[in-house]
Amino acid sequence: MNATYIQNSIAQLKTEIFMDVRHRTLQKYTGLPVLDENQLFYLLVPFLNGEEWQQEEREAAITVGIVYAALAAHDHIKELNATSKEQQLTVLAGDFYSGRYYEILAMSGNVELIRSLSQGIVARCEHQIKVYEAEKRSIEQWFTSITNIESGLISKFFELYSFGNYIPMVEKSLLILRLERELSTYQSGQVSLMSNVLEESAKYAGATYGNVIQGKIVQLKTELLQVIEDASFLQSDVKQALKARVEASIASTNG
Template sequence: MNATYIQNSIAQLKTEIFMDVRHRTLQKYTGVPVIDENQLFYLLIPFLNGEEWQQEQQEAAITVGIVYAALAAHDHIKELDATSKEQQLTVLAGDFYSGRYYELLAMSGNVALIRSLSQGIVARCEHQIKVYEAEQRTKEQWYASMSTIESGLIAQFFALYSFSEYIPLIEKSLLILRLEREWTAYQRGQQMSLMGKALEESVRRNDATFNSVIQEKIVHLKTELLQLIEQASFLQSDIKQALHAHVEASIASTNG
C-alpha cells in the first residue's frame, strides 16, 4: 500500500459522501459540504489496515461522513449574523445533510448504528454547549471536550464494528490536529473557535501563557501517539508509516 492508494481511498469515500448529499442550489450558494480529509483518513484506518470491511461498514462510514458534514455546516454559521442568503442556506444545508443521514440510517435498518451515532451526536452537542455555561472548567476538561467533538463519532463507529483498539490512536491524532488549528489561529491573530477561546481563558486564569501551554500539550500528545503507533502490534508496517507521516507532516506545519 502506498500514499496514492490511501489518497484514492479517501477521495472515493469523499465522492460517495458528496453523491449522497448533492443539491444544486445548496452547492451554488454554500459550495460542497465541508469534509475534513484527516477525519476521513482516520475513519478508514481499519479498512486500510486490512480489517474485514464489507458494504455495511462502507455505508456506515459514508453516514458518519455525512454526520460530520452536517455538524460542520452548522458550526460555520456566523454567530452574530445569520441573515444573509448564504448564511440562511448554510443553515438549510446543515439541516439537509442531517435529513439525509437520518434517511440513510432509516433505510439501512441498522438499529445498532442508529443508536451508536445518536449517542455520539448527543455527546458532541453536550460538549459544545459547555462553552455557554457559567461554570469554570480546567484546560484538561476543555481538551476532553475537544477530543469528543473531533473523534467521538468515529470512536462510536469503531466500537460498534469491533475496531476499538484503534480508538486511542484516532483520539490523540484528531485532538492534536484540533489544537494545532487553534494554536495557528492564535499565532496569526485570527479568530479562534469559542472552545479555543474558553481554553485560552482557562490557561490565563492559571497565570500561564496560551502559546507555551498549547505547544507543550501538542508535543506531549505527539510523543504519546508515536509510542502508541510503535506498540500497536495489530497495525501493518505500511499503516504505521502512514500514521508516522501524518504526525511528521503535522509537526512540519506547526514548525513552519
C-alpha cells in the same frame, strides 16, 4: 499501500458522501459539503489496515461522513449574523444533510448504528454547548471536550464494529490537529469561541495560552508515536503512513 492509494481511498469516500447529499441549489450557493480529509483518513484506517470491511461498514462510514458534514455546515455559520442568503442556505444545508443521514439510517434498519450515532451526536453537542456556559473548567477538561467534538463519532463507529484498538491513535491525532488550528488562529490575531475558553482556563491555571497549547501538542505527538509503535495489529505500511503524518507535523512545527 502508498500515499496515492490512501488519497484515492479518501477521494472515493468523499465522492460517495457527496452523491448521497447532492442538491443543486444548495451546491450553487454553499458549495460542496465541508469534509475534513483528516477525519476521513482516520475513519478509513481500519479499512486501509485490512480489517473486515463489508458493505455494511462502508455504508456506516459514509453515514458518519454525512453526520460530520451536517455538523460542519452548522459550525460554519457566523455566530452573530446569519442573515445573508448564503448563510441561511448553509443552515438549511446542515438540516438537509441531517435529514439524509436520518433517512439512510432508517432505511438501513441498523438499530445499533442508529443508537450509537445518536448517542455520539448528543455527546458532541453537549461538549460544544459548554463553550457558551459560565462554568469554569480546567484546560484538561477542555481537551476532553475537543477530543469528543473531533473524534467522538468515529470512536462510536469503531466501538460498534469492533475496531476499538484504533481509538487512542485517532483521538490523539485529531486532538493534535484541532489544537494546531486553534493555536494558528490565535497567533494570527483571530479569535474563536474555543480559543477564548482555552485562554481563560490557561490564565486561571497561571499559564499562558501559547505555552499550554504548544506543550500539549508536543506531549500528544510523543504519546501518539509510541501508541503507533506499540500497535502490533497494524500492518507495517499502515504504521509507517501513520508515523509519517505525525513526523511531518513535527517537522512543520519545528520549522
